[in-house]
Amino acid sequence: EIVLTQSPGTLSLSPGERATLSCRASQSVSSSYLAWYHHKPGQAPRLLIYGASSRATGIPDRFSGSGSGTDFTLTISRLEPEDFAVYYCQQYGSSPETFGQGTKVEIK
Amino acid sequence: QVQLQESGPGLVKPSQTLSLTCTVSGGSISSGGYYWSWIRQHPGKGLEWIGYIYNSGSSYYNPSLKSRVTISVDTSKNQFSLKLTSVTAADTAVYYCARFDYGGKRGFDYWGQGTLVTVSS
Numbered sequence: 001e002i003v004l005t006q007s008p009g010t011l012s013l014s015p016g017e018r019a020t021l022s023c024r025a026s027q028s029v030s031s032s033y034l035a036w037y038h039h040k041p042g043q044a045p046r047l048l049i050y051g052a053s054s055r056a057t058g059i060p061d062r063f064s065g066s067g068s069g070t071d072f073t074l075t076i077s078r079l080e081p082e083d084f085a086v087y088y089c090q091q092y093g094s095s096p097e098t099f100g101q102g103t104k105v106e107i108k
Numbered sequence: 109q110v111q112l113q114e115s116g117p118g119l120v121k122p123s124q125t126l127s128l129t130c131t132v133s134g135g136s137i138s139s140g141g142y143y144w145s146w147i148r149q150h151p152g153k154g155l156e157w158i159g160y161i162y163n164s165g166s167s168y169y170n171p172s173l174k175s176r177v178t179i180s181v182d183t184s185k186n187q188f189s190l191k192l193t194s195v196t197a198a199d200t201a202v203y204y205c206a207r208f209d210y211g212g213k214r215g216f217d218y219w220g221q222g223t224l225v226t227v228s229s
Contacts, residue, residue, distance in 0.1 A: 031213075033213060033215075035216070042222075043221065044112075044218075044221050045204070045206075045216070050213070050215045051213060051214070054214075088155055090216070092213075092215055095168065096157055096172075097208075099154050099155040099156070100154065
């Protein structure tokens with residue numbers, strides 16, 4: 001199975017700052033079938049990005065995804081208060097679908 | 109707006125069977141192009157895909173759990189269900205149901221809020 005490693009584990013930033021999150025795969029992700037999710041405790045995870053770079057419905061343009069092969073990035077251009085959460089990457093190019101361990105974006 | 113809601117016991121005894129149901133509203137489970145999924149999150153850990161099912165009943169499971177998992181679908185009730193047998197404390201987790209957009213290749217686009225299942229005597 002494809003192992004996804006996210007870095008850093010925790011990112012401490014202030015509102016308005018830029019966040020850059022990394023997701024590295026143990027082998028190439030087929031057809032860039034990589035997604036990013038936003039998750040707050042007690043809430044349903046929310047799909048942000050699919051296909052490595054396409055924003056899901058209703059997701060603001062401060063969120064952007066990039067990358068291919070084994071290296072992917074989620075960028076949040078200017079952090080809003082609701083963006084402080086845990087972010088997961090997930091590949092769905094080969095079974096079993098796998099998730100990264102998450103990056104927590106916390107208020108500095 | 110599609111909504112998913114998990115239901116089932118929050119406490120299961122070791123060696124017994126964990127059973128959960130996901131009720132889908134705002135959309136039909138019979139719609140093509142979607143797999144109806146179960147995902148879990150162990151306390152303080154990341155997410156683990158358990159498996160999913162198509163409306164026809166075709167199912168796919170994570171090899172790590174395949175011997176203990178059954179996912180079924182009831183299109184008349186717009187529900188799908190998870191059964192996990194021979195549970196241990198290692199199966200204590202928050203269990204989520206989610207829709208996997210297979211046709212649009214968009215990943216898991218709708219999720220339930222999750223339900224905590226504790227395995228303990």
